[in-house]
Amino acid sequence: MTFAALQPLADRAALFVALRQDALSAAADALGEHRWDADLAAGTLTFTADADPSRQLVARAHLIATIAPGPRSLLWAWAHPSGDAQGVAAQLQAYGNEHGIAELTAPEVPFPAEVSGDDDWIAQAAHTIGAVAVELTGRSPYYSAPVGNGTRAVFVLDAPLAPLTVADAVMALPRVLSGISLPDARTSVWDLARLAGWTLAWTDDAFSGADVSDATGTATFRFDEQARISGIESTLHAQG
Structure with missing residues (x-):
């Protein structure tokens, strides 16, 4: 369990999320061996084939949150120095205000006291937050990116993927x-x-x-x- 109050939202979206993550994986795997690069200023996430840098998958990326082991906390993008107070993540804050979910309205959410907060836990927490973001914004898929020192950034993507049929x-x-x-x-x-x-x-x-x-x-x-x-x-x- 990661953030208990948010888990029901992630569970609700689980099937749709799994299908959209599967589509993203297939599109990225079609590049062969590849790397990813995030450009927060441009608001893009780019997957580039190692063998042929001209082959790319470029998605509009909306920062949702960062999850860091140092402060042992999640920081929502609407309160993040690199985020946008009026961006897509603000939809999660608005839902929290409407439904009384403190974990969505507090700028920073501490890890539960009983959890380790290690790399595996942070990776799982990032998947939970990604699913919550898909559920509340309708955008998909999401991407969990390691950004250094054990921290992960969670984005929802407007990716060039066909709508799910x-x-x-x-x-x-x-x-x-x-x-x-x-x-x-x-x-x-x-x-x-x-x-x-x-x-x-x-x-x-x-x-x-x-x-x-x-x-x-x-x-x-x-x-x-x-x-x-x-x-x-x-x-x-x-x-x-």
Whole structure:
């Protein structure tokens, strides 16, 4: 567990986030061996192929927060010297004000006293914050960047990735679901449809299934008695 009050927001977005991170990884991996560079002044994050520097993936990057082991704290970008008080991260502050979540409204949030705050914990915390940012801003994917001395910066990206379609999700979900845990799969499927801009309809009053659809087709998620995803059926349209 990282920041307990924020975890439910990250959990809600978990399925959509996993699919968007998978798409970013695929796009970056297509470059082969590559490096990344952040330009805060320009507001960009660039992935560049080592073998051919002309091959790049350039994304508009919005700083959300930094997480540092020295002060053992998270600093929101709207309060950061390199951040923007009116930038994308301010949407998280606004949500915190509306819903009374102190961890989103305090400029700096200390690590929980009982955690180690080591590299692994900070990396996991960065993933939590990235998922929260996707949930509350609707922008995706996110990127967690090591910036020195154990500190990580979390960005949400406006990346040149195709919008997530039902057809794309159906292809990726067997791989993606094997690598994540969904505390509330029904809510995660609902939120996937919301964030992706799909249509969702529950199959019955018991919420034992959900149909999601867009122009590329329809997928039906089935849930077992523990509300876990037990199966996915799809009908996809031929794409011209």
